[in-house]
Amino acid sequence: MLARAPRWLGIISGVFLISACVIESSRPSTPEIEGTNFEVRVSYENKSEGGSSNGSSRGHSTLVERILKADRSGVLIEYDFPEDTTEEERLPEWRYPTRLLVESNGTVRLMNADELETRNFDWRSRANISEDACGSWYFTWNAFKVECDPNSMIADLEAFRVPVLHIQEGTEISEPGAVSAEPLLLTQKSPRRFRANFDLDPEVIRQARAEEDVIVSKFLDDDPITFDQALERRAAEEISGTLTTTLELDNEGRVVKRTRLSLISITLPDGLSERQTSSQTTIREIQPD
Numbered sequence: 602m603l604a605r606a607p608r609w610l611g612i613i614s615g616v617f618l619i620s621a622c623v624i625e626s627s628r629p630s631t632p633e634i635e636g637t638n639f640e641v642r643v644s645y646e647n648k649s650e651g652g653s654s655n656g657s658s659r660g661h662s663t664l665v666e667r668i669l670k671a672d673r674s675g676v677l678i679e680y681d682f683p684e685d686t687t688e689e690e691r692l693p694e695w696r697y698p699t700r701l702l703v704e705s706n707g708t709v710r711l712m713n714a715d716e717l718e719t720r721n722f723d724w725r726s727r728a729n730i731s732e733d734a735c736g737s738w739y740f741t742w743n744a745f746k747v748e749c750d751p752n753s754m755i756a757d758l759e760a761f762r763v764p765v766l767h768i769q770e771g772t773e774i775s776e777p778g779a780v781s782a783e784p785l786l787l788t789q790k791s792p793r794r795f796r797a798n799f800d801l802d803p804e805v806i807r808q809a810r811a812e813e814d815v816i817v818s819k820f821l822d823d824d825p826i827t828f829d830q831a832l833e834r835r836a837a838e839e840i841s842g843t844l845t846t847t848l849e850l851d852n853e854g855r856v857v858k859r860t861r862l863s864l865i866s867i868t869l870p871d872g873l874s875e876r877q878t879s880s881q882t883t884i885r886e887i888q889p890d
Contacts, residue, residue, distance in 0.1 A: 630705040631676050632854035633765050638888040639666040640683070643760045643881065651875040664697075664761055666885065675704040676765045677712065680758055693728075695720035699754045703765050709755055717751035725749070740820045763856040763883055768795065768848065776846055776861070778805045785848065793850040801842030806865060811835050839868040859883045 644661035663683055670677035681698035682691065691697075700712040711717075725732070735749035759777065768774075772795075773782040779799035788796045811831035818825040826834075842865035849858040860882050867875040 630673050631671050631766050633668050633671040633676050634853070635668055635671045636890075637668045638890075639668075639885040640664075640888055641666045641680075641761050642884050642886075645760075645879070645881045647877070647879045649875065649877045651873060664758075665888075666761070669700070671765075673705060675702055677702050678762075678765070680761060693724070695724040696754055696757070699758065701755065701758065701762070703762075705766070707766065709762075711752050711755060714751040717754065721749050721751065738816050738819060744816050744820070760881060760883060763859050763885065764848070765856070767854060768850075768856070770795065774846070776844055778802055778809075778842075779844060788847075792852075793854075795848045795850075797846050799844040799846070801844055801863065801865065803840035803842070806840050806842060807835050807838065808832065810838075837870040841866050855885070857885045 640663060642661060642663045644659070646657070646659040648657045649655060665681050665683055667679040667681070668676060669679055677700060679698050679700045682694075696717065698713075699717065702710045702712050704710070724730075725734075730747060732749070734747045737747050738744055739747065764774065768785060770785060770787040772785050774785060774797055775782045776797075776799050778801045780802050781799075783797045783799050785795035785797050788794050811828060811834075814831040814834070815826060815828050818831075842863060844861060844863045847858075847860040848856050851857045861880065863877075863879045865877040865879075867877070869875065
């Protein structure tokens, strides 16, 4: 199971595919080295205070990242379960391994869609899930979507994907839910550390909250609400939010750690206030050959 992103980020992460990096034409587009393997660990902690309830959640998950190709055209990356994952643990999962190509202009493309489609079909056959169920939600200990689109992996892996193209002070990066791209500022020289501050888009957060309302209503209400109804109910909320992203580089210029800290403030129509804080940390550790 992938690390759970902040609830607004988990829904909208597909909107922004990758941090867009300025590339210097005099050098290769990436500091990544072909054949390098990383263990990537994502941990998160979310807290919500005020409003109708208080709550918190935390967790972590780990994948292996393999650099299959790295040159001026871009970086081909494979994401998979750790090597000690058993065949029994792999059996109910169709998404891995997944291979993504990060082109030199920052575009991300799924490179093994046909393979994922075949594994998805086999998974649904074993679980007796019809194609009509694709896109629907079910509930066990949490809400899960029956996902059948291989390209959804680009968004699903967003928390694990750090910038793999060269970055420097002044490089503009984009983040999920941010109003605009913002430049990186150098905050530490050894190890090199950069920071960018973002304003979050209130309407993106509002739509994410409405989408969650729709999902919850399918399990709790006899007459589930539509997205338009949910959005109308959220229309009077006053929303503001900020996000701070920190990137740490190794001596080769590769991003080995990313930290995201977000704060969202919501004033409800009845005057009550809700405060959401989220942290997400992604750490890449090089694995021995």
